[in-house]
Amino acid sequence: MRVVSWNIRHGGTKAKLTEICNQLERWKPDVVGLTEFRESATSQAIAASLAGMGLTCELTTAQAADRGRNFLLLASRFPLRLQPSDGLLDTSGRWLHAIVGGVRVMLMHVPNRSKAKWQFHAEVIAQLSQFRSESAIAMGDTNTGQPGLDEENKCLYRKEGAWMEEIKSIGWQDVWREQNPKGREFTWYSNHGNGFRLDQVFATADVAESMSRVRHDWGNRGRAGKLSDHAAIVFDVSEDVVGR
Numbered sequence: 001m002r003v004v005s006w007n008i009r010h011g012g013t014k015a016k017l018t019e020i021c022n023q024l025e026r027w028k029p030d031v032v033g034l035t036e037f038r039e040s041a042t043s044q045a046i047a048a049s050l051a052g053m054g055l056t057c058e059l060t061t062a063q064a065a066d067r068g069r070n071f072l073l074l075a076s077r078f079p080l081r082l083q084p085s086d087g088l089l090d091t092s093g094r095w096l097h098a099i100v101g102g103v104r105v106m107l108m109h110v111p112n113r114s115k116a117k118w119q120f121h122a123e124v125i126a127q128l129s130q131f132r133s134e135s136a137i138a139m140g141d142t143n144t145g146q147p148g149l150d151e152e153n154k155c156l157y158r159k160e161g162a163w164m165e166e167i168k169s170i171g172w173q174d175v176w177r178e179q180n181p182k183g184r185e186f187t188w189y190s191n192h193g194n195g196f197r198l199d200q201v202f203a204t205a206d207v208a209e210s211m212s213r214v215r216h217d218w219g220n221r222g223r224a225g226k227l228s229d230h231a232a233i234v235f236d237v238s239e240d241v242v243g244r
Helices: 014-027 041-052 087-091 115-130 158-169 175-179 205-210
Strands: 002-007 031-037 057-060 071-076 080-082 095-100 103-109 136-141 172-174 199-204 215-217 232-236
Touching: 002 014, 002 103, 002 136, 002 199, 014 041, 031 041, 031 103, 031 136, 041 057, 041 071, 057 080, 057 095, 071 095, 071 103, 087 115, 103 115, 115 136, 115 158, 158 172, 172 175, 175 199, 199 205, 199 232
Parallel strands: 002 031, 103 136
Antiparallel strands: 002 232, 031 071, 057 071, 080 095, 095 103, 136 199, 172 199, 215 232
């Protein structure tokens, strides 16, 4: 099962719409999680394009009454069973939890530095703790990283690193980091050119072991081409896990 997680930058621009859709098709995904998906014509065109690729099962947190707000889309070739959530995860539009085959897939877009971010962090930990013994994936734009490792120049807070460590302590793996212990790759760059690895995929042990190489992918135009201001995360999960 090929999975892609991508922040498409405010729903994608009209000028880049065709290229974004072509890039998604080029990855040949079975499951796609999009953050900064909006209730806009551009986002809806991307959703329709995914359906045309065979990813006809779609869930979204987007609300027609709030077209300018960032939401999520989860699209799949396989049936999706929406799972309940509560608290900020339920009301923010930044969390989407579904079961795909035998795997829980949780898509997130963590708020940037604010009181809401730390509350969101705590609620994510509670969710991941609940499902740490199951086959599960949590992915998306976390606006979070390890100080001194997931940043080009110092900027990340210690409490952000503590959140990453807490995820590890409850039995989940930051899979790209596990595969690249000393690697320094960045998935988003500030206006000042400071790079950060803010996009991650976490997995429980059995799923992590079944994943082939997790990679950061800027698409065929590369980072300079800016299909989005974020790199996508692309990875494969063994059919043995998915089919359970």
